[in-house]
Amino acid sequence: xxxxxxxxxxxxxxxxxxxxxxxxxxxxxxxxxxxxxxxxxxxxxxxxxxxxxxxxxxxxxxxxxxxxxxxxxxxxxxxxxxxxxxxxxxxxxxxxxxxxxxxxxxxxxxxxxxxxxxxxxxxxxxxx
Amino acid sequence: xxxxxxxxxxxxxxxxxxxxxxxxxxxxxxxxxxxxxxxxxxxxxxxxxxxxxxxxxxxxxxxxxxxxxxxxxxxxxxxxxxxxxxxxxxxxxxxxxxxxxxxxxxxxxxxxxxxxxxxxxxxxxxxxxxxxxxxxxxxxxxxxxxxxxxxxxxxxxxxxxxxxxxxxxxxxxxxxxxxxxxxxxxxxxxxxxxxxxxxxxxxxxxxxxxxxxxxxxxxxxxxxxxxxxxxxxxxxxxxxxxxxxxxxxxxxxxxxxxxxxxxxxxxxxxxxxxxxxxxxxxxxxxxxxxxxxxxxxxxxxxxxxxxxxxxxxxxxxxxxxxxxxxxxxxxxxxxxxxxxxxxxxxxxxxxxxxxxxxxxxxxxxxxxxxxxxxxxxxxxxxxxxxxxxxxxxxxxxxxxxxxxxxxxxxxx
Numbered sequence: 001x002x003x004x005x006x007x008x009x010x011x012x013x014x015x016x017x018x019x020x021x022x023x024x025x026x027x028x029x030x031x032x033x034x035x036x037x038x039x040x041x042x043x044x045x046x047x048x049x050x051x052x053x054x055x056x057x058x059x060x061x062x063x064x065x066x067x068x069x070x071x072x073x074x075x076x077x078x079x080x081x082x083x084x085x086x087x088x089x090x091x092x093x094x095x096x097x098x099x100x101x102x103x104x105x106x107x108x109x110x111x112x113x114x115x116x117x118x119x120x121x122x123x124x125x126x127x128x
Numbered sequence: 129x130x131x132x133x134x135x136x137x138x139x140x141x142x143x144x145x146x147x148x149x150x151x152x153x154x155x156x157x158x159x160x161x162x163x164x165x166x167x168x169x170x171x172x173x174x175x176x177x178x179x180x181x182x183x184x185x186x187x188x189x190x191x192x193x194x195x196x197x198x199x200x201x202x203x204x205x206x207x208x209x210x211x212x213x214x215x216x217x218x219x220x221x222x223x224x225x226x227x228x229x230x231x232x233x234x235x236x237x238x239x240x241x242x243x244x245x246x247x248x249x250x251x252x253x254x255x256x257x258x259x260x261x262x263x264x265x266x267x268x269x270x271x272x273x274x275x276x277x278x279x280x281x282x283x284x285x286x287x288x289x290x291x292x293x294x295x296x297x298x299x300x301x302x303x304x305x306x307x308x309x310x311x312x313x314x315x316x317x318x319x320x321x322x323x324x325x326x327x328x329x330x331x332x333x334x335x336x337x338x339x340x341x342x343x344x345x346x347x348x349x350x351x352x353x354x355x356x357x358x359x360x361x362x363x364x365x366x367x368x369x370x371x372x373x374x375x376x377x378x379x380x381x382x383x384x385x386x387x388x389x390x391x392x393x394x395x396x397x398x399x400x401x402x403x404x405x406x407x408x409x410x411x412x413x414x415x416x417x418x419x420x421x422x423x424x425x426x427x428x429x430x431x432x433x434x435x436x437x438x439x440x441x442x443x444x445x446x447x448x449x450x451x452x453x454x455x456x457x458x459x460x461x462x463x464x465x466x467x468x469x470x471x472x473x474x475x476x477x478x479x480x481x482x483x484x485x486x487x488x489x490x491x492x493x494x495x496x497x498x499x500x501x502x503x504x505x506x507x508x509x510x511x512x513x514x515x516x517x518x519x520x521x522x523x524x525x526x527x528x529x530x531x532x533x534x535x536x537x538x539x540x
Contacts, residue, residue, distance in 0.1 A: 007298075092301050093300050093301055
């Protein structure tokens with residue numbers, strides 16, 4: 001039985017630039033190490049950091065014919081926001097959980113892990 | 129009906145006993161075989177329903193657990209076939225992740241071990257862990273668990289459904305964790321069992337609310353955990369702690385139901401068999417020399433239950449054990465308990481000195497200890513004030529409990 005699932009690991013960060021004592025280069029290097037391990041385990045799908053929330057645009061278009069209403073700024077104004085994501089695949093939840101823990105440890109950020117619905121659209125890995 | 133072989137007739141109490149004893153094992157095996165918790169539970173229920181019809185007529189089978197598992201498996205297959213022929217439900221029976229793993233070396237591990245780790249997986253809330261453990265491993269009904277935790281049955285049912293759904297959705301594996309993950313996962317299992325115990329322990333005064341005996345259930349779970357993890361000294365420590373605490377239950381309240389302090393308890397009322405078993409476990413732990421919080425707390429209880437009278441208590445030993453406990457568990461509550469022991473060794477003034485620095489103003493026991501030490505130092509006005517403070521806090525907690533119960537009812 002194939003128990004492989006795809007998980008979204010979300011990283012939440014506070015607004016504004018990171019405090020000066022944070023060594024961004026060291027964190028990035030550590031993250032790259034974790035990503036290498038994920039790749040080596042065959043779990044890699046995608047990962048990336050998001051640009052500032054001020055760059056976000058909210059798009060509303062209730063149906064196919066109405067005009068789109070664009071709003072400058074993020075959908076949810078909050079003290080913490082989605083700062084980056086990592087998408088991984090694993091046959092074992094504890095393995096994915098372990099990656100999430102390492103990402104949290106390396107960044108000091110709050111991290112959420114959540115599975116994609118099974119069998120939903122986009123569940124099949126794209127052929128290389 | 130007389131049994132042809134002359135065996136005593138099987139009563140419904142006998143079957144209930146088998147149910148409680150074997151439910152965990154049967155469900156654990158069936159989850160492994162079927163890959164689905166709900167299917168496994170239903171199958172085991174079905175099997176017991178058959179047992180209720182057959183055993184009084186045919187007699188108890190030689191291996192009741194084996195009979196239940198075989199019957200449950202057959203029933204589950206029947207059910208799956210029926211549903212598969214009706215529609216394509218079988219394919220959507222979302223299966224729990226039971227990765228095929230190489231056969232473990234040595235004796236085959238008890239299937240219940242997987243179950244206990246799945247129920248206590250740290251991705252589930254503590255409440256969900258407790259409910260699942262009691263339901264799947266302990267064989268308690270949802271109604272019984274709800275009554276025990278003073279929540280409406282609908283709330284508890286929803287909690288269990290949500291927990292099972294999360295197990296399925298995220299793919300919590302049905303297996304014993306890898307060695308690297310094991311220490312925190314074992315701690316999680318032991319915490320669940322201890323929480324069930326403390327819930328039952330504090331419930332002794334509230335028995336009129338009709339809670340089933342959670343303390344006994346926790347001890348049963350504790351025994352199972354020791355059986356499943358014989359090399360885990362903290363599991364033995366937890367069982368010993370529970371046994372030694374439970375042993376004192378008969379002496380803990382007087383005829384009027386009022387609590388009795390440890391020093392004033394009638395030690396003849398303690399359960400000697402539980403004390404002996406607890407002491408034996410503590411001695412085993414000491415030989416292992418791998419102390420952890422549960423083992424040290426059990427050892428402290430062993431010192432208390434070793435004393436024929438309160439004045440015979442080896443307080444020097446108690447202080448030494450609290451010193452050890454503080455190293456692994458540095459909390460103000462432990463410091464408070466240590467101060468009580470220090471007061472017995474060095475006098476009330478030393479004890480009070482240690483107590484005064486603690487940040488436990490919202491904890492009734494803190495004020496009770498202060499009151500006691502102040503009284504011994506002849507500072508009776510201050511002692512009375514401290515007792516008043518304790519009383520007001522205790523009253524609030526009872527009130528809070530009732531409000532919480534009402535709020536939970538509203539939630540349903």
